[in-house]
């Protein structure tokens with residue numbers, strides 16, 4: 352790595368991130384069925400129809416996994432608490448689920464790791480999916496109740512709480528592009544989900560504040576967007592893509608408005624009275640999480656219905672996901688968030704990482720590409736700090752190879768290799784490199 356801990360401000364946190372459904376093993380501990388289970392069970396949605404029933408068996412092996420964080424010298428762990436584990440039908444409490452998170456948080460504290468909790472990282476209980484999921488406004492209130500329940504149990508010990516992970520994925524990717532559960536391709540469902548997920552954030556924030564919780568934020572994903580050529584049409588496409596993925600959520604949360612060009616596309620598909628929710632959505636947050644992976648170059652797609660645009664493949668090196676590697680994009684979003692939306696509010700890079708076709712050879716995993724990737728992105732974050740962004744931490748995605756949603760177990764993002772036959776964990780060379788870099 353071309354950086355060391357002391358290159359960053361005092362108190363800067365280094366950590367790694369995971370999410371419940373991707374690692375825990377949802378078949379254990381009384382967790383309820385989720386829309387990801389049914390999405391995966393439907394042919395053509397997920398590679399080999401794999402699901403999160405066993406995943407990394409973190410449910411039973413969490414002590415070993417937390418030791419990996421501690422032994423790397425990490426300061427914090429970003430994890431999520433599964434709604435369907437705590438409330439299998441979305442409403443009824445499963446005591447075993449609460450007990451699990453109680454043990455998990457205590458185990459983090461015993462190891463000196465700051466718990467960064469995420470309330471929703473995508474495992475919507477099937478019983479709520481049956482009622483329309485995020486297209487149904489009622490889901491936002493059930494989410495508020497889940498927020499109360501889990502906070503009553505572990506809120507006294509978590510260091511930071513994020514309401515939603517990547518609302519664009521929850522809404523646009525899942526209801527317009529159909530790539531994630533529930534796999535819809537419907538503009539009206541999309542408009543509703545894109546508003547309701549923001550409202551769910553706002554309702555959860557209110558519930559957290561009612562309990563006196565501090566250090567509450569939200570985690571948004573950003574995708575660097577530029578025109579594929581010099582034509583005005585490509586510029587228009589890039590602007591629209593930027594509005595949909597990069598501005599819709601932060602503008603609502605920081606300013607209480609939505610980008611007009613997206614509202615124009617949604618026409619009358621927005622739920623009635625959405626304007627009345629904007630005050631609740633835009634209440635103050637304590638920090639913003641920035642997830643960043645790649646860039647896209649956009650061109651017009653004439654003749655296609657709104658948004659009438661397409662992605663044009665770029666020329667940069669790519670990861671196992673075919674995502675272009677573009678560290679300057681991280682600097683762009685950290686400085687842009689500070690300048691245009693949140694000022695001096697703490698920013699965390701809550702996810703950044705790359706998938707690679709890693710193999711264990713002679714007991715080791717050689718992944719110099721990942722070491723370079725992490726190094727380059729941390730240097731971009733360091734430059735953003737020098738340019739005025741109040742960045743206070745970096746979480747590598749992910750601690751473990753895990754369930755990569757529609758890609759099943761094929762794409763490996765971890766700094767720790769997981770053999771999905773034996774579940775053996777093998778720290779990769781990048782894990783050791785990160786450990787050395789943050790040791791001093």
Ligand code: IFM
Pocket residue numbers: 370373517642702748754755756764
């Ligand atoms: O694995 C996902 C994670 O659940 C959310 N952010 C992006 C990661 C890599 O695709």
